[in-house]
Amino acid sequence: MRDVYVLGIGQTIFGKHGNLTVNDLGAAAALAAVKDAEISPKEFQTAYCGSIHSSATVVQSALIRLGIGNIPMYTVENACASGSSAVHLLYQDIGYGIVDIGLALGIESLSTFHKKHGKALLGVEGDLQAKLALTMPSFFAMLCNRLMVDRGATLEDICYPSIKNHKAGVTNPFSQYKKAVTFQEIMDSPMISDPITVLQCCPQSDGAAAVILCSEEYYKKLNKKTHRPAVKLAASVISVSGAEDTSFDPLALETNVRGAREACEIAGVEAAKDIDVVEMHDAFSGEELSAYEMLGLCKPGEGIAFARSGAAELGGRCPVNPSGGLLSMGHPLGASGVRVVNDVTRQLWGETGANQVEGAKVGMAQMLGGVLSAIESPVVAGVQILTK
Amino acid sequence: MSNQVIFHPGALEEQGGDLVQMGFTCDSCGKTTFPVYELCPFCSSEHGKKAPLSKVGTLFSYTVTRVPVGFYKPPIVAGYIDLPEGVRIFGQIHADVEAVKNGMKLKMETGVIWTEKDGTEVIGYFYTPYAKEGEGAE
Numbered sequence: 157m158r159d160v161y162v163l164g165i166g167q168t169i170f171g172k173h174g175n176l177t178v179n180d181l182g183a184a185a186a187l188a189a190v191k192d193a194e195i196s197p198k199e200f201q202t203a204y205c206g207s208i209h210s211s212a213t214v215v216q217s218a219l220i221r222l223g224i225g226n227i228p229m230y231t232v233e234n235a236c237a238s239g240s241s242a243v244h245l246l247y248q249d250i251g252y253g254i255v256d257i258g259l260a261l262g263i264e265s266l267s268t269f270h271k272k273h274g275k276a277l278l279g280v281e282g283d284l285q286a287k288l289a290l291t292m293p294s295f296f297a298m299l300c301n302r303l304m305v306d307r308g309a310t311l312e313d314i315c316y317p318s319i320k321n322h323k324a325g326v327t328n329p330f331s332q333y334k335k336a337v338t339f340q341e342i343m344d345s346p347m348i349s350d351p352i353t354v355l356q357c358c359p360q361s362d363g364a365a366a367v368i369l370c371s372e373e374y375y376k377k378l379n380k381k382t383h384r385p386a387v388k389l390a391a392s393v394i395s396v397s398g399a400e401d402t403s404f405d406p407l408a409l410e411t412n413v414r415g416a417r418e419a420c421e422i423a424g425v426e427a428a429k430d431i432d433v434v435e436m437h438d439a440f441s442g443e444e445l446s447a448y449e450m451l452g453l454c455k456p457g458e459g460i461a462f463a464r465s466g467a468a469e470l471g472g473r474c475p476v477n478p479s480g481g482l483l484s485m486g487h488p489l490g491a492s493g494v495r496v497v498n499d500v501t502r503q504l505w506g507e508t509g510a511n512q513v514e515g516a517k518v519g520m521a522q523m524l525g526g527v528l529s530a531i532e533s534p535v536v537a538g539v540q541i542l543t544k
Numbered sequence: 545m546s547n548q549v550i551f552h553p554g555a556l557e558e559q560g561g562d563l564v565q566m567g568f569t570c571d572s573c574g575k576t577t578f579p580v581y582e583l584c585p586f587c588s589s590e591h592g593k594k595a596p597l598s599k600v601g602t603l604f605s606y607t608v609t610r611v612p613v614g615f616y617k618p619p620i621v622a623g624y625i626d627l628p629e630g631v632r633i634f635g636q637i638h639a640d641v642e643a644v645k646n647g648m649k650l651k652m653e654t655g656v657i658w659t660e661k662d663g664t665e666v667i668g669y670f671y672t673p674y675a676k677e678g679e680g681a682e
Contacts, residue, residue: 284552
């Protein structure tokens with residue numbers, strides 16, 4: 157497989173953009189990436205877009221506004237890993253020599269979705285368990301229950317990623333929230349699904365993100381930002397879980413464990429030793445806490461100790477979500493999988509200012525999504541490893 | 545007379561005047577699954593036996609949702625219930641929140657779980673605390 161390089165990145169600020177359409181958001185992110193790379197939009201040979209709730213042919217609608225047409229384009233849905241899937245498919249196309257350069261986009265407008273469906277908690281439409289009130293917060297609340305029983309996590313431990321990530325968001329100019337929160341403020345905020353309160357949940361957001369990937373030949377030909385170290389997408393894995401029974405352990409989610417292990421094997425890195433920074437799906441604070449061991453940052457069973465040691469914060473062994481994560485950056489579902497790849501890239505380029513992980517050489521971008529009947533949930537993860 | 549429907553196709557079947565959760569036990573891999581699908585979700589075999597699932601299970605984990613979800617009003621107590629067949633079922637628990645603990649025994653019951661705006665009663669399953677053999681919810 158050929159090496160795949162990051163040529164440019166772009167995004168809108170995530171937040172409430174009820175006055176903008178998904179096409180407005182997608183075009184803005186794509187234009188930002190094109191301007192970052194300083195290339196013509198006519199260079200693209202293909203485009204993929206991750207989105208869950210956008211209208212039909214969103215990628216064509218957004219990209220024609222930049223004069224991008226007459227190339228194959230696809231919109232892909234894979235729950236919160238939709239953006240990761242767009243990146244993954246483009247990575248495969250370039251890696252296997254089908255194209256030399258393309259755009260991976262992620263777009264979501266939850267304001268538009270809420271106008272249609274209301275703001276209440278929703279499960280996956282038509283799913284048996286969803287009809288019995290299984291939602292994303294209730295799934296992760298039940299995971300937190302097992303974190304407390306099996307790992308001895310305290311409420312302070314469960315709130316820790318939210319405190320850490322809100323603090324990081326204060327100094328990130330791209331962050332939706334720029335406000336630090338305390339343990340007491342988190343626990344005093346309205347309870348959603350015990351023990352998950354509002355301030356342990358990511359906000360619902362509108363936004364888009366875009367990344368330009370290319371082959372080595374095209375990187376050498378087109379790269380104008382020669383001051384930036386070359387960043388490779390060294391591995392990309394989409395992992396999907398299988399049928400569920402009582403042996404299923406929510407603290408060892410198959411999608412996370414296998415996705416991270418396979419991505420590290422492909423990239424030739426050892427997670428606990430080599431990964432310098434992680435940007436991951438922290439839709440819920442306890443979710444991030446549970447993921448440290450699943451992603452291989454520490455041994456199984458040692459995730460709480462890893463958190464308590466400060467290893468996951470800026471200055472620690474492997475900062476997790478130094479951007480502020482979904483908890484501060486916001487979570488326009490389909491866009492986040494692209495955004496985490498962009499944020500890891502910015503870390504490797506050394507362009508994240510106050511949130512920079514000094515000396516970062518290897519980073520992991522992860523997304524996780526989908527809660528369904530009969531399948532080990534969450535059902536899909538996307539894991540990408542970037543290196544310089 | 546009000547119209548009644550089952551909340552999800554295949555979730556409950558009538559057997560001897562009783563509503564049961566019908567499981568499928570695969571001849572090839574031995575796993576039991578719910579509801580019954582086209583093929584075994586584990587090994588894709590089509591050979592196996594349908595049989596009603598046990599009505600009593602053990603609570604694996606639970607939560608209390610404090611906001612409305614669809615037709616359900618909070619507090620919504622719900623959890624994953626492990627059955628002796630190896631099946632993990634998600635269901636709501638009709639019980640005093642304080643009495644709900646991991647590891648407790650729960651019994652499946654059926655009844656109206658919500659009513660549509662047109663008056664249609666939607667029938668589903670839920671769980672109640674189970675004390676002793678032959679004894680239902682208190």
